[in-house]
Amino acid sequence: MKRNMRLILDANEYIFGMDKFSGRTWSIMLLEAIGNILREEADFALLVPDIIRNEVQRNIDRRFLGDFYRFISSDPKIVYGSLFEVPVSLFKKYSQEIELKEADAVIAAFAEWKAVDFVVSENRHIYEELKVDEFITCNAEEFIKLLESGEIWQVIEKLRANK
Amino acid sequence: MENKSVTLTIPEGMYNQTQRLIEEGFFRDFEDVVMAGIRYVLLEAAMIETDLEPPGLTGPERYMFYLTKLRRDIAEAGGLFPGKTKEEVIEVLRRTREQIYEEKYAAHFRRQ
Numbered sequence: 001m002k003r004n005m006r007l008i009l010d011a012n013e014y015i016f017g018m019d020k021f022s023g024r025t026w027s028i029m030l031l032e033a034i035g036n037i038l039r040e041e042a043d044f045a046l047l048v049p050d051i052i053r054n055e056v057q058r059n060i061d062r063r064f065l066g067d068f069y070r071f072i073s074s075d076p077k078i079v080y081g082s083l084f085e086v087p088v089s090l091f092k093k094y095s096q097e098i099e100l101k102e103a104d105a106v107i108a109a110f111a112e113w114k115a116v117d118f119v120v121s122e123n124r125h126i127y128e129e130l131k132v133d134e135f136i137t138c139n140a141e142e143f144i145k146l147l148e149s150g151e152i153w154q155v156i157e158k159l160r161a162n163k
Numbered sequence: 164m165e166n167k168s169v170t171l172t173i174p175e176g177m178y179n180q181t182q183r184l185i186e187e188g189f190f191r192d193f194e195d196v197v198m199a200g201i202r203y204v205l206l207e208a209a210m211i212e213t214d215l216e217p218p219g220l221t222g223p224e225r226y227m228f229y230l231t232k233l234r235r236d237i238a239e240a241g242g243l244f245p246g247k248t249k250e251e252v253i254e255v256l257r258r259t260r261e262q263i264y265e266e267k268y269a270a271h272f273r274r275q
Contacts, residue, residue, distance in 0.1 A: 011256050011259075011260070012252065012253055012256050015243060015244075015252065015256065016249070016252070018230070018233045018234055019234075019237050019238075019243045019244070020234050020237070020238050021238070021242035021243075021245070031230055032230070034226070035223055035230065036223075038222060038223040038226055039223035051260060051263055051264065051267075051268070054263050055256055055259050055260050055263060058259050058263070059243065059244075059255065059256060060237075060243060061240065061243075063236070063240075064236060067229050067232055067233050067236070068229075068233060070216075070225070070229050071226065071229035071230055071233060074222055074223075074225035075222030075223060075225065075226050076222060077222065078226075083268055084268070084271060088272060091272050095272075101261070102264060102269065102272065103260045103261045103263070103264035103268075104260075106264065106268060106272065122249065122253060123253050123257065148174050148177050149174075149176035150176045150179055150180050151176075
């Protein structure tokens, strides 16, 4: 089976994954798992839509901005994306048909447009309520368990077969 | 060099993944896999002793270097959202997202 994965982490995963205050949370483990995937998987992309990057930047102290920028620029498999390129028809699908808030709809549209496999978020409105055929939404705990069991590759294959 | 024997318990799925790496020739045996992991952790520990990025890091090593550095610096500063619960932080982030959306993207997507 050819292994590849395209992933978006919501801003809350970066925030919780960088802040050890709450101990060894699933989000902490998630950012470490991404490090392992970057190292082990040749065909992997962590996509960072600009609104998510901005969201993190606005919620961390200025003194951390430089290192955060270097962190999300550290590997060529981490790829930025501009939301201005998202087709408006896809945006309308998520904002009008699926009735997401516009700010979430534009990220969902970006995920579909970029053929993302997983959107990982701690926000229930995303990981519980947004269920579509184009990508999988889950929280860090679910993602880590899929990854550690090795089932994640079959899940991706099934997702792509059903699109 | 003296060796120390240890007993290791890991999730079965993770063990099975290591077997795949061994079968594909990336590692000699399971001990080789474990040693690679330990070397990686020790490298990380050495990295956090300095603020400067060591030369010659690979992409994943740079990723871990800055993640480790951010965590250390944020912890020393008392955390990103001291006193706030997880749900409160998510709510702050949600408001930030909506603010950014209104400032930067709303006009673009609503006019079409």
